[in-house]
Amino acid sequence: MIALPESLSGRLVTPGDRRYATLRSTYTTRHSPAEVLLPQTARQVVDAVRYARERGLAVAVRSGGHGLAGTSFNDGGLVIDLSALNRVDVLDERSRLVRVEAGARWAVVAKTLAPYGLAISSGDHGNVGVGGLATGGGVGWLVRRFGLTIDRVRAVEVVLADGTLIRADAEHEPELFWVVRGAGAGVGVVVAFEIEAEEIRNVGLAQLAVEATPDGAPVRQWAEHLAQAPRELSSAAVLFPYGRSIVMQITAVVAAESMRRARPLIEPLLAIGRLLEQRTDLVPYPALVPTSHLHANVGQQPSLTTNSLLTMDDTAARAIMRAAAGPERTLVQLRSVGGAVNDVAPTATAYPHRHQDTLAVGSVFPPLDGPALDAAWRGVAARSDGAYVNFESRPDRAAFDRIYPGETGRRVAELWQRYDPDAVFRPALLDARRDRTGDRRR
Template identity: 40%
Template sequence: MLDPATRRFRVGPGATWGHVAEKLGARGWAMTSGNYGDVGVGGLATAGGIGYLARAHGVTVDHVVAAELVLADGSKVRTDAATEPDLFWAVRGAGSSIGVATALELEALEVGNVVVGTFTYDATDAAGFLLRWSRYLAAAPRRLTSFPFVGAARRGQGPVAQAINVWADDDVDAAVAALEPMLGLAPVVDQRAQLVPYGALVPPGDSRHVGQQTTRIRSGFVPHTTEEDAAALARLLADPAVQVLEVRSMGGAVADVDPAATAFAHRRQEVFVSAWGTPGAAERFDAAWSAFAPHTSGLYAVYTSDLRPERVHDAYPGATYDRLAEIKRRVDPGNLFARGLIVAPAGSEAGRG
């Protein structure tokens, strides 16, 4: 803890969100974070962070106030809004292209308990459910954030959606008023709601990581869900190559920030969608996503296994890419940091694709 008065805290290498949530929760604070407790703080807080508090408090990078980096030449630099502002802009959304973050400082939120409603739906009419859900969330109070996970039909059972809905404070009456209409989005199989500390959503997970994720994932942002978008999502879900659709509501505080303010530029879209592929069906999965992709605008750089170099322009569109490429030319002209969807230095061969 650096400054209790401003709720500023410091996180070092190897920290995971579950442990951070525990520490912050002891003070009645929280930070919008990854979905699971074993998600690393550094990777998410330098990439975006579309968490359970996103519509109320924005993405995680919006709360980063300083970073300490090791650059490609081995030099160490501290960056914030006043010191190396270009690096501060870049590290909030494209950190992996710029350097190694050895410490991050963030300002915590005054969030203690939250209301969590977990609703399970019969999603046989997947298109109808997703359209009704997206329209409701687009107009819902910003204290409400919702993440439906829609499982494909298997072994004679139709599609099922489980929505994790988080009201970002302890006002139970307001939460109930916002959650009750969601019970009419599709036939409800199960429902439960409780008032819990934010940390209960992301308990620490200390299981050993033994390798890279092998499931193929694709992601994209949907600007405003139309009937055509919802129908395309339902077709995607119905393809045997797709196991699960994960859908996240955006808008609210995410959209309050100018897309040019950070390297995470996807601010105006209402929905984030990711698809998880069936093992052994890679080509078909790629084809299924390609059919849906025209309904999206951009992708989340750290939430995809499509690492073709041309995809980096979808992750960092237009002027965001150009600014990142110039910063990269200055701090990593040899493109040392080149793993994943990485912006190449301006003027380099890698940057001319």
Template identity: 60%
Template sequence: MTPATLPKELDGKVVLPSDPRYRLLRSTYTRVSRPAMVVLPQSVTDVVVALRYARDSGLPIAVRSGGHGLSGRSSNDGGVVIDLSGLNEVRVLDRKTRLVRVGVGARWAEVAQALKPAGLAISSGDHGNVGVGGLATAGGVGWLVRDYGLTIDHVRAAEVVLADGRVVRTDAEHEPDLFWTVRGAGAGVGIVTAFEIEATELRDITVAQLTLAVDPDGSTLTRWAEHLARAPRQLSTAAMLMSHGRQAILSLTAVYAGTDAGRVRGAVMPLRKIGALLDQTQQSASHAALVSTAHLHPNLGQQPTDTTNGLLPTMTPDVARAITAAVTGPRPALMQLRSVGGAVNDVAADATAYAHRHSTVLVVGTVFPPHDRTTLDHIWRPIGAYTRGAYANFESRLDAAAFRRFYPGATGDRVLAMWRHHDPDGIFRSTLYPGTLS
């Protein structure tokens, strides 16, 4: 395969292994890959040409918006990677309705920075280097999740290149079944190239960083969940639970959508009492400071991990003990806890392809080399027994069982039907779930 065999439309837009740029483009954040080429489209037309070329060549196809995905499926070995980073427009279409057009190749740091002067924000990933497309086709659990909901809950339209090369606009009135699928399971129907998203009015937030010792019986975690269940929706939290010797430590980030001192105090103060407080800081900042442009970096496979997750309707004492034990055992994992109640629960379970509207807690387990998936499975088993579903973006093993955890029951049946309808040859689902979904 040589550049001479490539369509003229892709001249200057293909990176081969001999290109100095290849080292910076071949991999994801969690996996070192060796694709035959990386295509860098600059327009939707380029995406269509790249997709047609990859299909005609019989090469595996990976689609990348950012490359932070834990599964590593936004690259491959020996195939074509369609890197959408050139489709990174961020533009306010209508300030009155807060409607924003966002290209899928933008990183969320770029989105936040572009919206900051207008006093707008979109709740997105928790790291500025995360790409728009991968997150906004699967869900979107961000720093404002309890107040704003999932990112997909505010998608008002999408532009999609289907497997046959057609470009369609989908919204509630045009291709409504496709619109349903794009919001939660979009990676399997085609290549989304842009979204129209309704932002929220937000200038400044308050961020509290708390470090707490965790009670061995897990009661610190139940107190955390109990407070979030009655706290104002403006409060969202994410926490890392890790071992410190034989002690579990909770590093908690609490984000309040606003800066009113009294309301912030009432929301955050109880969190300081859920365990022995070891350290604390608090400051006001813009939303853009949370997903900072300082986060932007190339993805070089620098953080190999094995990760899984599950959603909980509530944090019971039994599961709290199991999570705490996973951190303090002989082969400890890093556990993350995220609040996903509030506005997330307002949406009907069948309104989008993300069906888990009963959940209030997302728990994520991760191990790092030399530990592997076998270790993680052993650690996760006591926790997984309590979970009810999972979130696609925090899973490194994509197989048929994982698909059904992401898309349970009738939701999964509908997702598969839509994937097969729009991609009958399975070029996208075979990349996502190789050999597992017919």
């Protein structure tokens, strides 16, 4: 029997422990790990990785538990839960450099940075953990103005599969630094990030609902306005059934300190369809990812999700409407990208998708399953030329090829093999790694 390292004494949770019920699952999936470890320091993460390997246990790593694929948990293995690594420190106010540990959640990050007048564009929900989002991409409320979350990462601290703790940046371990920004889940446990925050206190916020017509005109007009608007404007939309109609609920965020600047960017959205309701206000940035979002993730919302990155046109807009209005009643979410995202070279990070303007996300709920989602999404997928790892429930070989196409995929697979030769992390993508590298060890 392998003994638990002394440093992790009291940090092990097993079935029967009263803490187990709130630590066993993700937001969308329910699991039964044999053990959950709750390290508080990077050194304890090192000990946790070595302990898991000595025990021969499958390893999953959880930062917030919002991951749609459920890969931050397993059944019968060991989960390294990073929720106790949650410090947020402003290292240098002048350069706006912030150190954020991977177990922090974005609501806490926003609240901590607000007194400094700083913010990080970081997804759209305060309960999401830093680690999963900041290794996959990060499509936040300020995405068109400031880019993806990974575009602002300046250094990382990573525990590799052999238990080595490494700090990587553009000059030190540049290959590790490259792959962590977009495909980090396959190389190790990222325990902390140094991120260049942005100086912003308030944002213009508009919430409106319009009737979405079958021809997709409001969807296309929404994307067209975003593509032409100043980068201060970012937006997300949700399409959902309303009687016999489909409603497009739009949230628009303007990185501006006054409504005088925000209103002209928002007003064209009021004309893209029959307006059902609207509300406009100036709010502090933390209101977008509030602490009221914080909750335990216990598998309360089972679903299957896929996504497509695309450049919106009439055909894509009609396909999106068919997905939303079809018999599967797929929940369709849209997020603006483009702007600052597309300033970054496709080869600069492991996120190569630097020309599209829209991220379209489709979800189905029980009893509907994968074939139903595929049927509903077929028309959208035909217009897609990329995908985003953080909105994919089935991280198989086909998903890998869409998320990491061409040379990016070859480089990702090579670096996963280099830094994690025994495939300790991200076992769901193991088949993709094997196919690309020829490795067949386990």
